[in-house]
Amino acid sequence: MTRLAAYESSEGKKNMSIGTYFRGDYISGQIMKSIIYGTVAFALVFVLYLLYDAEKLMESIYEIDLMGFGKELLIRYLVFIGIYSVITYIVYAVRHRRARRKLRIYYNNLRRLDSMYRKEGKG
């Protein structure tokens, strides 16, 4: 019982919130979050790149093939987001599986405790 209460107050709280989602919903939600974070991170790196190469860019602003530059930027962004999303998928799929497994053990123990109480009540 003490162990059940300890689990409930510490790790259990987080796992229960994970357990309320279906696997697909939970992981896709996390991937969406990662895409937002990843986009901001990519934008920051791009700004840093602009500052770094500002001189060269200013000099050759009229000679740059903007379409080509944009295409290259988009490909890099997609590759970056793709890798970031794959990592997110792996990490959160593992977390979801673990949380589910621990919750199942917790509910099993809870059921056993409940039956114990019932028996005591009858006795």
Add this chain to the structure above:
Amino acid sequence: MVVLLQIRERITRFYTSYDNYCNAAGRFILALITFLLINHYLGYSAILTNAALVLIIALACSFLPMNFLLVAAAAVTLLHIYALSLESVIVVGVAYLLMMFLYFRFSPKDSMLVILTPICFVLKVPYAIPVAAGLIGTPTSVISTGCGVAVYYILSYISKNQVPEAVTAPVTEDGAASMINKFRFIIDDLFGNKEIPVFVAAFAITILAVYLIRRLSIDRSWLIAIFAGTLLDILVLLGGDLTFKLYLSVPGMILGHVVAIAVAVVIMFFRFNVDYTRTERVQFEDDEYYYYVKAVPKNTVKPEERRVKKIKGETKKDAAEYHMRRSVTEKKEIVTDRAARRTAPTDRDIRLEEARERRRAADRLERDVAAKARENRERRGNQ
């Protein structure tokens, strides 16, 4: 060994009794060390080096979550760097933000590692971190340790003793061009530093190796994990050193790894102290699964209870005093006091009763499970 186990038991008991105070004190000391080191190595802003301010921030960190210390330390370093140059603060700020996105997404509870990694680098024992993280943490500790390594190298580049003159030089007449040149200089130096990827890769491989090996069900998995991880760390660092010509000090690296092994053994003593000679292998089943269980008992020992024996010397009683003590009223008082003590349960009694109750519940549970198993067997027999 028994003495060591008793000491461990005493430390554990002390910690569990006063965990709130211990945690707060630990956070305070860690915060104090962090801010003192930041002020020592950066210290560009005179206001932030004020001892009273450092104490106040450290005190605030002692009762707030660990992530607050992380944010406070980042803010203090940025303010110091702002006093140095605007360009540096922009570059370091962006680097911090990138790390924050990675860290808060995947391992927001490993703030201790992000803080401890730079501190251990300063103390010349950084190699203890990946081994310890592999033993205590999870694979996502790779991110927090990597962030810690990056933070150390960024701050050591900006630190008072090493900062290049080009970074501190005043902006010349051609303001914009001068600023851009500074940017290029800082970014080239920071992101061109090959020690960062080499250390991040070495630490990441070590953490993963230690984590994977220590979770195996082989005997002495933790000890094997410690030695394998340390060896792997040395090999990757030497490989990186040869490839990128980093000129790392090999004796220093080996000495650091010896310290890392010592730290890891202490962690193992507290976290995974088991007796493999008493290993049991059990097989059982329920309706859904077959279980093949290997049970390794933990080494535990009861700490010696200190018994205080009260020795009452016989005193010669003065006749008058003796009669006074025996006076009727006092006797009554003593009797009622004793009676009250006998009836009212003490804290110890309550604790004992609770322990007995827990024991009874465990026994009932055990009986319950055995009965259920018997019932299942019978049912299967009937079928």
